[in-house]
Amino acid sequence: MDRLDAVSSLKYFVPELVLVLTLIGVLLCDLISKNRAPMERRLLIVLPSLFGLLVALFFSVSIYFSASGPDPSDAQALFSNMVAFDGFGSLLRILFIFTAIIILLFTIESRELRSVHHGELLVLLLTVTVALIWMANSINLLMIYLALETVSVASYIMVGYLKTDRLSNEASLKYILFGAVSTGTMLFGLSLLYGLTGSLDLYEIRAALMSEQVVASSGPALMVIIVLVLAGIGFKTATVPFHFWCPDVYTGAPTPVTAFLSVGPKVAGFAVLVRFFYGGMASSTGEQTWTMVGSVDWQTILMGISIITMTLGNIAALLQTNLKRLFAYSSIAHAGYIMMGAVALSDRGIKAMLAYVVVYLFMNLGAFLVIIVVHNNTGSFDIKDYAGIWRRSPMLTIVMGIFLFSLMGIPPFAGFLAKWYVFAAVIQAGLVWLAVIGVLNSAIGAFYYVKILKTMFMEGSDTAEPSSKLELHPLYAVLLFVLVVPNIVGLLLWGYLDRVTEYSHKLLDVM
Amino acid sequence: MEDLAPKIIFWVFAALMLGSALIVVAGKNLVRSAFALLATFFSVAAFYVMLGADFLAGAQVLVYVGGILTLILFGVMLTNRIYSLELNTPRFQVVPGALVSAAIFMILVTVVRVTPWKQASIVEEGPTTARIGQALMNQYVLPFEVASVLLLIALLGAAMLVRRRTDL
Structure with a gap:
């Protein structure tokens, strides 16, 4: 692995540079267009944002393919070991930019955001996107903290974007309070880790933890460090016991922002988890499995968190009557499934996590888009107001059905593939009973997903005009199509996804 | 005797920092809390000086004492009827809270004592x-x-x- 200085790192850093330039450009566009007509002004900020994101997407995809091949010696450490450049990060970079494009298009016709100016929202979206990329690529404690804080601060503002909406304000405030506490807790853990090892570099930390003198007597300290650091990661991934903010924030935030939070920061949180534990606290055995470094059994801790997270998320989701709240708990449960991949301590586990987040992106964003479309028409997030949707728009019901079946993990759809990967990884690691708990949880999950679908087919008794068609904006129709197709043909893409993850998981062992 | 002076200075500032921080948290008067915060920030700067981090100590005084705290005080004093304002800080679950805090404190103290922390090589001042x-x-x-x-x-x-x- 090469260790590059700042100047020679730049050529691996093009997408991030494009995104930062775009966000500054959009900020300026927003300022100079102040006196123009609203529609014209909207275009002047949406088009540059979209253009910048597309250019960044183009560069990330070309970087991904040019760094092609299964040769892990392509991995680089950029900016004097601050961020990694490898297959893992390259895949996640594409994923984050793609998510940002989808969310940008979500915001355009959303009823909640109709009355507010979008300028700052798009700047914030671009900032979070680039910070998510930094977060997923950091291999230095300082960079992990800074990227995480940038994501958090921008997310707080996005959640509270509807200034006149009381729920949005409340959500933002709760998010800030929880975020500040958990980031501070994590920072304390990182400072202890620095005190123990004398380094901020994850790979130097691993080397220090492997020395016999440290292994012999650092058990309690390492235990405290891991618990404290998990507070920060758990907050971002919304895993129990750091999930309390999740339902309120998801309900109060504008729905496009909720959709973004349920994918972007969560996936980046898991990337940090993998970088931190597999980069700093485990070493590859060379036979596709990993062993833990140091004297603390963090595999068991992660396993406990995973089980509690999915069980609690699924059971709490059963009781919800508000769809955004239900999806908050559903996303908590999915965090539990994704965490199972990290528990497996194998290459296969990391591959499973990558496959899961790719599929999760499509099914979860799709479900949120249906929520936005229904809210645009009915102005409600209550499940009971979904009664009669089948009569008003059969297509939308079918599409929602596909997203929900995919979230359940029913075979013909992509969600099954994701779950299959994760369960196979833990079974291969010898944790059969963990897979059994996962399957049981999927069964519980099916209840509330089916409940939504059942309501959509029911007759809407109290709707004034039950026969009126739901309006579907052409832009949203195209987006629904883009999101639903991968869910349907998921099983056909099995081989492709396998190849992508095969290349992408090769990251950490060489460093 | 030479070893004694830094120790005394350390404990004096440690006591000052903890005492003033306690006033910040528990005080019922907002202005008094803000001024107590001043002592806390200064004590932290003193620790930086003792560690030989001169720039950090200067930045601490300039940024926290000079900037942030002044802003807080401005905000507090420009607020209407600030002197008569009684901060409403109800206390919930005192006993469980105290027990948990004490347990965390004990754990951290134990960890700090038993762990072989990395000793930094003495750098030139x-x-x-x-x-x-x-x-x-x-x-x-x-x-x-x-x-x-x-x-x-x-x-x-x-x-x-x-x-x-x-x-x-």
Whole structure:
């Protein structure tokens, strides 16, 4: 692995540079267009944002393919070991930019955001996107903290974007309070880790933890460090016991922002988890499995968190009557499934996590888009107001059905593939009973997903005009199509996804 | 005798810091809490001086005492009827809270005592500014730039939150 200085790192850093330039450009566009007509002004900020994101997407995809091949010696450490450049990060970079494009298009016709100016929202979206990329690529404690804080601060503002909406304000405030506490807790853990090892570099930390003198007597300290650091990661991934903010924030935030939070920061949180534990606290055995470094059994801790997270998320989701709240708990449960991949301590586990987040992106964003479309028409997030949707728009019901079946993990759809990967990884690691708990949880999950679908087919008794068609904006129709197709043909893409993850998981062992 | 002086200074400032921090948290008068925070920040700066981090100590005084605290005081004093305001800080679950805090304190103290912390090699004393500047421009140039994005976005968010709805 090469260790590059700042100047020679730049050529691996093009997408991030494009995104930062775009966000500054959009900020300026927003300022100079102040006196123009609203529609014209909207275009002047949406088009540059979209253009910048597309250019960044183009560069990330070309970087991904040019760094092609299964040769892990392509991995680089950029900016004097601050961020990694490898297959893992390259895949996640594409994923984050793609998510940002989808969310940008979500915001355009959303009823909640109709009355507010979008300028700052798009700047914030671009900032979070680039910070998510930094977060997923950091291999230095300082960079992990800074990227995480940038994501958090921008997310707080996005959640509270509807200034006149009381729920949005409340959500933002709760998010800030929880975020500040958990980031501070994590920072304390990182400072202890620095005190123990004398380094901020994850790979130097691993080397220090492997020395016999440290292994012999650092058990309690390492235990405290891991618990404290998990507070920060758990907050971002919304895993129990750091999930309390999740339902309120998801309900109060504008729905496009909720959709973004349920994918972007969560996936980046898991990337940090993998970088931190597999980069700093485990070493590859060379036979596709990993062993833990140091004297603390963090595999068991992660396993406990995973089980509690999915069980609690699924059971709490059963009781919800508000769809955004239900999806908050559903996303908590999915965090539990994704965490199972990290528990497996194998290459296969990391591959499973990558496959899961790719599929999760499509099914979860799709479900949120249906929520936005229904809210645009009915102005409600209550499940009971979904009664009669089948009569008003059969297509939308079918599409929602596909997203929900995919979230359940029913075979013909992509969600099954994701779950299959994760369960196979833990079974291969010898944790059969963990897979059994996962399957049981999927069964519980099916209840509330089916409940939504059942309501959509029911007759809407109290709707004034039950026969009126739901309006579907052409832009949203195209987006629904883009999101639903991968869910349907998921099983056909099995081989492709396998190849992508095969290349992408090769990251950490060489460093 | 030579070893004694730094120890005394350390304990004096430690007592000052903890005592004033307690007033900040438990005090019922907002102005008094704000002024107690001043003592806390100064004590932290004193620790930086004792560690030979001259630039950090200066920055601590300039930024926290000079900037942030002054702003807080301005905010507090410009608020109407601030002197008669009684802070309403009800106490919930005193006993369980105290038990949990005591347990965490015991765990942390034990960890600090038993762990073989990495001993830094004694560095030469002297001005650190040049070394910090070089580190920021070489090894830490990316975090430096990321911090600037973070500050930009914080500024944007603050401006957005205080702006009136009419002048969008």
